Amino acid sequence: MSEVKHYSTATEDRIPFFQKFIYGLGALCNQLLTAAMSVIVIVLNIGLGMNPAWVGYIMAIPRFIDAVIDPIMGYITDQTKSQWGRRRPYIFIGALLSGIIFILMWQIPAAKSQHYYFAFFTIGFILFYIAYTIYAAPFIALGYEMTPDYHERTRLMSMTNIVGQFAWTITPWLYPIIWSAPSHKNFIDKVFAFLHLPETWKGAIVFTNLVDGARGISIWVGIFVALIGILPALFIRERFYEIAKSEDLTEAPKKTSAKEEIIASFKNFFKGFFITLRNLHFLKLCAAMFLVFNGFQLIGGLAPYNIIYYVYKGDQANASSFMCWFFTISSLMTSCVIPLILWFSTKVGKRNAFYISTWISIFGYALKWFCYSNENPYLLFIPTPFIAFGLGGLFTLVGSMMADVCDHDELQNGHRREGMFGAVNWWIVKLGMAVAFACSGHLLNIAGFDVNIGNVQDDSALFMMRFFEVSIPIVTSLLAMLAVTRYEITEEKAHEIREALEKKRGKATA
Template structure:
C-alpha cells in the first residue's frame, strides 16, 4: 500500500482517553447483547429440540421490525431537544430496559410444545429489540459526533471496537457454560442463569456513556431551530414530522458514499455471521464426530483466540490509519480474512483438532478492521451530508447503517438453518451424519464469506471520500457555522 501524507490532529479535536473508554463500554454492552442472543439460540435446537430452520426464522423475524423502529429512533434522537441532549436520555433508559428484557427472554419454561416456544420467544424478542434500538441507535449517533477530526474518529472507533471485542472473548464460551453438567441440569436451565447475569451487566455498563460522555450538538442545527418557532396543532405537527422523517429517510438511502459503506459492511459482516452458527455444527459434527461437550470446548477456544487476535488487529489498524488511507486498510484487512477462511478447509480436521485454531487470527482481520474503519468513515459521511442538507443526521445514518447490518444478520441466521437442512443434517443422527452432509457443511462454511468479502472489496474501490475531501468538507462546515 502506498504511503499517504496526513494532517495532524489539533488538541481541541482530541478526545480524552477516559472518554473513549467510557464510550467503548457502550460497544461492550451492544456487542454482548447482539452476540449472546445468536450464540445462545443453539440451546433452542440442542436443548428444546426445535427445528434449525424454525429457530433461524425465529431469529430473523423480530429483526424485520427494525426496518421501521431503527430509522424512527434515529429521527427521534436527531430531533430531540432536552436539557440532557439528543442522545443521552435514550442511551440511559434503553440500556436498562434492554438488559431487563434480555434476562426475561430466556426464562423458558420446560415441557411445552415447539409452537409455544416459538411464540414465547418471538414476542419476547420483539420487545427486546425495541429496547435494544432505543439504546443502540442514539449510542452509535453519539460516537459519530464526538470529534470533527478525520484521524481522531478512527482512534475513537479503534478504542470503541477494542472495548467491544471483550464481548467476543466471553460469548464463545456461553454454550460450554450452559452445557456444563456440573453447573446446570440441562442447557435450558443454563441459559436462564446466564441471561440474568448478562442482563444485569449490560444495564450497569450501558448507562455509562449517557452519564459521562459529552455531546457536541445539543440540538440539530439551523433547520430544527426554525421548526421550533412554528406554532401548530398536534395533527399538523405529526403530519410535518412524518413528512420530515420520510424526506430524511429518502435522502439518506440515496446518498452514494453511504450506500457503498452499507453494502460492503453487509457483505463482510453477514458473510461471517451466516457461517458463525454454521461453524459450530462443523466443529461438533465433523471435527468431533457429534461430541457436543468437546465440540463446545473447542468452539470456546477458537472464539477466544479469534477475539484476542481481533484486539491486536484493532490496534494495528488504528496505528496504520495515520500512514495509510481508510480505504487501503479496508482492502488489507478484508483480504487477510479471505485467506483465513480458505485455511479452514485444511485446518478443520478430525485427525488434529488443534489445527482449527490456526485460521482464527487471520479471520479476525475481517471484523477487526471492518468496524474500526467503517464507523470512522460513517462520521465523515455525516459531515458531507450536513454540507449538502444543513442538518445533522447521525441518528438517521447510524440507524439505517446498523439496520442493514442487522437485517443481514437476521437473513444470515435464517439462511443458516435453511442451509443446514439443505446439507441433509439430522439432529437425531448425532455423530453419524452422512458424508455428503459433512462435505456440504464445510463448503458452505468456507465459500460464502470468501465470496461476500471479495465483492465488498470491489465495491469500496469506488469510494472516494478520502482525507483531503473530508478536510475540505470540515472547513466549509466550520465557515458556515461561524457565519450563522
C-alpha cells in the first residue's frame, strides 16, 4: 500500500504556523455556522411545532439555490484581479454578511402560522446561503493554493480541521442553553454570584424557551463569525495570485460593448464549468465527498431524537445535558484522530489513508447499533473514536487531494482555477445536501415519529430511527471507497506534475 517514492517538503513550501492557524480560524467560522444551525434548527419542529417534512423543505430549497450560486461564485473569484487579490475581498465581505444575516434570520416572530414560518425561514435561509457562498467559495479556494507541496497540503488541512472541529466541540453546549436546562441555570447562578455580576445580564445567556434561545444564540454566533471570519482576508497572502494574473483565463471579444462582454463571460463560465466536470480525478473525489458527507447529513438530525426519545424516554432536559458531553467528546475524538490520519497519509499515500479511515468509521457505525441503551447511555461513547475517522479522514484527505487535482488541471488546461474546482465540488455536494435535508424530515415520518404524542413514541418508530442512523452511513461509506478506487494522483505523480508546471510557468512564491 506504500507510495512508490517519497519527497521531503522544501523550506519555502512550508506554511508558517500562524497562517495555518488563521486559516483554521476561517474554517472554525465556516463550521460554526453549520454546527450552530444544526442545534438551532430543532426549534422549528419542537419549538414552533412545524411538520418535520416542512422543516426538511425549508432546509432543502435554499440549498438548491445555494448549489446553483456556488459555481458562479467560484468563477467570479477565479476571474477577479483586484489589488487585494482574487479571494480576500470576498472572504472579508462574505464573513460580515454571513454573521449579520445569521442573526436576523433567527429573530423569530411570535405566534404565526406554519405557512408564515415556512415563507419566513425559506427566504431567510436563501439570503443566508448567498452570503455564506460569498465567503466559503473563495475561502476554500484559498486553501488549495497556500502551498504547492503534496504533504504540506495535508498538514494544512489537518490543522484546518483540528481548529474547525472546535465548532463542533462547543456547539453541543448550546443544547442545555437553548433548552433552558436546570443544570445550565444553576451553573450561571453560581458564576454570577462568584463574579458579582448584575442580574440583568442573565437575559443574554439564560432563556425562557426554545424560541428565545434561538434568538440569543444566533446573536453570539453572528458576532463571532463577522469578527473572526475576516481574519484570513487580512493576514493570508495568495501564493498563486501573480501566476493567475499572467494566465489569460478568459477569451474576451474583440469589441468591448457591454452585451458582448456579458456573452463572453457566460461562454467562459460554461466552458470552465464543463472542463471541470470532465476531470475524472475530480469527479471521483466529488463522489467520495458527496457520499460520505451527505450520508452523515442525512442521519445527522436523528441522533438527538434517538437520544431524547429512546435513551432518555423523552426527558429533554437530561438528554440535552448528555448530548453536550456526547457531541463534545465526538468532536474531540475527531481532532485526536486527525494527526493519525496525517501519519497514515505520509506513509501510504492519501487514497490508501482514506480507505483506512473510512473502514474504521464503518466499524464504528456498526458498533453503535449495540451501544444504544436506555439503561446505560454512556455505552454510546464506545464507538465515537472509530466513527470520528470518517469525517476526519474525509475533510483532511479529500481537501488535500483537491489541491493536487488543481495542479493536474493547470497542466492540462493552462489556468489556475481553484475557485471553480472548490465551488463545483460543493455544488455537487450541496445538491446532495438539499436532497438529504428534504429526505431527513421524511425519514422521521417514515420511521413513525410523531411530535404530537410527546415523550412516549412507538417502539417501531424508535427502532427505525436507530436503524437509519446506523445503516445509511455504512452504505454511503462503502460506495465512497468504491468511487476512488481508480484515483491515480499519487505522491510521485503529483511531484511530476509540479515539476512540469514550474518548468512551464515558474515557481509560485509565498
